[in-house]
Amino acid sequence: MNHPILVVEDDPMIARLLKDYLVADGFTPVWLKRGDEVSSWLANNPTELMLLDLTLPGRTGMDICREIRSRSSLPIIIMSGRTDEFDRLLGLELGADDYICKPFSPREVVARIRTVLRRAAPSPAPEPTHLTLDEDTYRALWGKQDLGLTLIEFQLLRQLASRPGRLFTRAQLIEGMYRDDRVVTERTVDSHIRKLRRKIEAAAPDYQPIKAMYGVGYRFE
Incomplete structure (x- = not known):
């Protein structure tokens, strides 16, 4: 699979829009609409990054983020209509790599994905630290x-x-x-x-x- 991106979003319109933009930019998106499907999917499929909504049927995005970060460094970008500073900080403190507030520009989401993936990419063997x-x-x-x-x-x-x-x-x-x-x-x-x-x-x-x-x-x- 070429650059697989997991989109966990219960709104079909948002999911379809994100998938269209991701495909156009060379990614291979996979869509899940329930939070309780995420763990089993990740256990059996490769992915480079997850776009994660917070309010999901079956299991909340915060619970998913907390569990994944306890055992994996998989890049996670939270997408949410919760714009309060508390929610943004909580998401980041749980280990999310970025937090995007809805409504958002799909182009911005793709740009943020590329930024997070660049940060997560293995670096060449570093020179001795200064x-x-x-x-x-x-x-x-x-x-x-x-x-x-x-x-x-x-x-x-x-x-x-x-x-x-x-x-x-x-x-x-x-x-x-x-x-x-x-x-x-x-x-x-x-x-x-x-x-x-x-x-x-x-x-x-x-x-x-x-x-x-x-x-x-x-x-x-």
Whole structure:
């Protein structure tokens, strides 16, 4: 099967529209309309990515996402009419690679699929990393250059670099930076990220590994 994409969507009109655009772009879409059909299908069929609605008969998309992420790195893009920030963050925290709100442009969905697949593609054998984190001295070195991080900046960078490619929400980063019960706003994270970026840019002017997803958080690549 050439570039199989699993579309889990209970609305036939949306499913047909997505299938048409996916076929036109060189993918091979398969459509399931019930959530309780997903696990058995995945167990017996290859797929490169799943488009997953949240509100499904038989089983919710959140339950499906949680189960799959517990045992697989299969790329998942959630599609949902739930536009609240809470739902978007919950979907991402459960391990979804992207979250698209309905109504959406089918062209945008195809573009997002290609972006997620590029991120998920196996990389060539990497060169030795430029970043070294010394847990004993709380020093971060880029090559041989000390980045001169504060303790908070070190803890923030350590958390991001511990899971390259993973998107961390601001709330998750706050928990990793501060071990006490102080009240910290999400803007504080943005401030520390700006300082971290400046220090990395000073050591590596042509490379910036800290990427942002607007309104959600940051990842290290």
